[in-house]
Amino acid sequence: MTDGFGTITWWGFSPALDLQEKDLVVSLNEMEINEKENDELKILLVGSGDLRHVLTSIARSYRYQRRKLHFYILENALELYARDMLFLALSLETPKRMGLQEKTELFLELFGNLLVRKQSCEYVEKMANEFIKMVTDEDYLAKKLPMLDLSQLKFKERDFLEGIFKFWRNPSLEIFDAEKHWDMRQRQYLGPRYDCRLNAYDWDYHMKLVNKEAEIIHKHEYKSWRNSGIAFEPREATYDIPNKTLASGVIVNQGGEKVLRRGYWGDILVSPYLAFGIQSEEKSFFKKSNNMYTKLSLHVAEYNILSLFHEIAHKEKYSPAKTEEKSKTETESPGGATVTEITEEEEISEQTASQENEEPPSNPLEQPYECLPLEDVRITFLPLSSLPDLPKKTKYKNCFHTVYFANSLVHLLTPDVATIFRDSANVILETARYMLELKDDQEVEFANKIVGLAKAAGCQDPGKFDAKSSNFIAFKYQRPSS
Template sequence: MTDGFGSITYWGFSPALDLQEYVSATNENDLPVNILLIGAGDCRHILKTIAQRHRHRKREIKVYVIESNLELLARHMLLLRIALLSPQEMGLQEKTRLFLEVYGNSLIRSHSNQFIMDQSNEFIKCVTDLDYMKDHMPIFEMSSLKFKERDQLEAIFKFWRNPDGKVFDICKHWDDRLRHHLGQRYDSKRGVFDWDHSMKLCEKGAQMVNIHEYCQWRSSGIAFETTEGNYDSPNKTLASGLLIKTDRGGIAKRGYWGDIVTSPYITFGIECDEESLLKTANGVHVKTSKDISEYNVLSLLYELTNNEKYVLPKQEKKHSKKETATLTEINEEEEEEESRLKLDESAQGSIKIEDVTIHMLPLNSASDLHKKMKYQRMFHLVYFSNSMVHLLNSDISKVFYDNTSVIIETAKFMLELKKEYSVQYVDKINAMAAAVGCQASVPCNPEKDAFAKFVFCRKNDVD
């Protein structure tokens, strides 16, 4: 069927990055910063980059996205639409909860499901009429997609807006994946989850992922849950098709084919610039990965709205040692402060993002980019996920700008890989990078680093 990591990457296996931190030295003039993301899986890097753009010298940012599945492009649209909702449409706290709920939960609240259905109608108009998209979601550019891909996106959004929850029984799909993955160990699955948490996840440096939240997610697929509302509607954004091989040939089957081992906590929930959230007591983290995820997403959404860094309210810092503190708490004064932002009236109350464009490129088009003149020597930063790094070759290097930053996701958080395989993987990507003219900007430790970072040096004899 598929392994524990799945065949579609709904969330990445590494923390979110502010990519401008790595392009500042490669683009010293005021030309647009061109970033190519190959197989990132989610929009975490895009969100953090555009949210923290005020921390850097003002420049136009163009992000080009290549994924292996159209469902991922559809989720990019939905999650970034949530992030760009104006304060008048949704408060910061509720927006944070909705984002994480859609991002990492198998089951969502009924009003969250209704939100997805309503947005799906808008998305259908966008993908079928690019002029409409330019007026209502100007941050996205889809003109490079094939007509067939836009038609398939329309079909995905039509599936999302289907009010019948029975069309996607994710509880059954999740349990089927667990049974197939665990086999004879299914009846003792809690012990398997405990082992994976203590002997794999914590050994990777993710001790802040609480054992209870991890086991709940492994059992049910629900990662981010609050006490408000019932989680009883299937998250149809996690549905995708897969061709199952049988004796009678390939059979297309819709189900959940994403990660059931590592968890969505890695992307926003293990790193934090607020030290009070990383404190420990008797060797145990006081705050959970869910708490850290909420803080990180809330702070990014706040920065996106206000163009200034989010500061944790003093009352929360005073109670940082107590579990009763609420990370997403925000006072009325801060809510009012959000409304200072000028809104783009033509974008239906969305936050106005100037000089940022997200270009969606055709599926699996990385191997053909170098054939188009407009992409040659264009990108100042290129990111490869660990599932797409095989595309790093001499052809793709033709689209690198001089001194391009190349970031490759390591296998650190691929929990099912043995330690020696993770080391071999880093050795392999070091060799692949060197073969195309990349030099390591910093040495990569396969046990500690989630990314391997390189700088491309174009040789004079390379055209």
């Protein structure tokens, strides 16, 4: 495998979107959503690779007219569904089990790091047992994650999901030698440049990534990730345990015989920073001093994730200043903890102090898993690569109000598939802006190609757009008159 993108999309190659954002193309009021019948806003995501759009849309849903949201997720690898379950469950952890800051750090670590802390690995192993029960027992799933629907998956897919979770809970460190696989991928990709790989990373950063308006990713962050596979280090700790959620299988030719080989087959070129780390509603992160950003992509991602978790839990916009003032009032202290940590770290400290007085010591994560209530949200996993089959099913005819295609699967957009779109639906196609192996003219060619696909499927002309600076191209679908 010589390309840098790999065969599985562990993280998306564009920033997270709020799929109810009014500025996309079509106002939601134009979509004929029948409020009297409690009609759902149905959103189909094809190949997005992670939950960034789903979590962002859920977290900000309180900002809009209240309506039910139903997300349909379609991927080409079951390992992605397993990761989606992990990050959904983690996002909905209650304060009783996990503080906001701890949850944020754990999310970033498992999301983008090849190596994690021991306690992070233990969390995955514990939750793997929960997921096995959810996959094999529909009643248990309805109790623990009632918003998640696995009923559309085939039996063999659910069996395979169970096998993935059994792999996650295996405590042996030898079943996935992450560092060895990372180094092997680097050697294959760089070839004769491997011995001067730090210079190659520097070239890719300055000549490719920076030109994409992603300068908030510091060169040391990017080069460190390229070299080690570790993107986020929100606290000083030892990151030395393989992140088994980033292991997947691929068919390789070995001695003329095709065999399934488990390893790291994801991105080693673009980085996990794009999903949450280069854009934010909080513009203070993008201030410069001496023409250099004063913050890192890590800080942006940490703030964004913490904000999402706060909004999911409290249905209000996260305000660091307000949080700090509230914390000071509650503790009657004039003093100076960081705004993102003051409430949660004190809560954790109090929990720790109380635990020390108990016999035996009690770990909050030993308590049964419970999720935060997520009203009016449903998430359905569709069978792998089932998009061409959806138009054949009556229940999906004229179904989806918003459809998102990642750049890796946009070729699946055809006139037949378009029959599952609602009239005046939003159709959002990811561009190849951050696919760093492509040259500028190839990016433009790709953008023109997906515009052609969209128009052939019945979407209106999007008008003028800059193919080199657009993360996505949004279209309004207009059903052909019969």
